Amino acid sequence: MKTSRKGKCSVSDKTRQKILSATGKVFAQGGYRAMTLRLVTHEAKVNLASVNYHFGSKLNLMRALLRDRFEPINQQRHRLLDQQIEAHAPDPVPLPVIYDTLFRPLFTGIGSTTNKDNNLIQIIGRALTEPAEFMRGLHKEFFADISKRFMSEIQRSCPELSPEQIQYRFFLSVSTMIGTVIEQVRLETISDGKLDGKNLDIILNELTTFVVAGFQQR
Amino acid sequence: MKTSRKGKCSVSDKTRQKILSATGKVFAQGGYRAMTLRLVTHEAKVNLASVNYHFGSKLNLMRALLRDRFEPINQQRHRLLDQQIEAHAPDPVPLPVIYDTLFRPLFTGIGSTTNKDNNLIQIIGRALTEPAEFMRGLHKEFFADISKRFMSEIQRSCPELSPEQIQYRFFLSVSTMIGTVIEQVRLETISDGKLDGKNLDIILNELTTFVVAGFQQR
């Protein structure tokens, strides 16, 4: 509970945000188990004990990071889809537009409310492939709703497909997104360093085109 | 150095193989850092110290596991591609056949020489998304050659595409494969439990169809 107003509160928020920002950086590099509180607090230039003061435990710190990064993305997805549905009403939103709406918020770095570092993509990639046990419920908590909504809009756009077909292909679409997001470095290896894994605009375009074609299968 | 013959050697190999098998199981579940030697040796029902006797270190144990699982897959890929090239000569191998050749060895569990457990897919998924530092060179060591060979065969099958287009789309194809392989469980969540993430035959088919369509983009 914060009882004080602007003065003290802004000071404590500063530390809180420094920790959160450093957590994102360290987690992005090595995942949860490599993200030691000693590394985080050193990166944030704060005291080791301050993590437990502000977040209670390492696990809570992790939850705070995920909320901070995932929720803005999903909110943006909902907003964009709202706009597109309205713009095309009463027709269904075209498939390429739906997938652009799904992928773009991930690539345009609106993740954190404060942190302008663009390690958002790596954080997502790590989080989605995190082996730690507590992550098991992650997909349900952050992605069950948004998946449902996008799949039903896709169904409206592709009425000729069965729900089962939609589910398989949506699964494969998200798989492509995740695989792309995990290690853009792989693109550089594959191309002998000729293609840039950090050129997110191009990758976003290629990804959307690829997934839409894969989904339509013709 | 093993100096004795069949008698003692088979005994030591038994322990070695038990450790290797248990390593695969434990690594598949939680990745490298969660794969403690205590867990492994307990699972293998051998002594903690035997790991260092047989493998020298945890890192060497990991390398041995990867070699044991990856190399048979890549050998099988080369073999199958050889066959297909010969069967279609002098025409190029059709794209769907190339991708089937690339994906199928992953799904048919020919991974280990000894371990019949089918946690091969999870091991690959974990290995490909492993955050640990030493894994950085993994793609180069195990996949640089095979990627090159498949891309050049794809180029022969799709002469109208530029090398750059091939690289982007091959990257996306492999991304889909990796994303699919990481957590088949996601398929069950997406489909409200109606689709089976363990039905590898169906997933392999859907994956190949999706990727080929995505690659051809028409």
Add this chain to the structure above:
DNA sequence: GTCTATAGAACGATAGAC
């Protein structure tokens, strides 16, 4: 080859002074 016992380092968490 297999075991027990333990060294040596790193971890999350917390008590208590300021």
Add this chain to the structure above:
DNA sequence: GTCTATCGTTCTATAGAC
């Protein structure tokens, strides 16, 4: 709110008896 100091745990790795 911030700090130092430290507790209790767990890890890899190894020494040395059998």
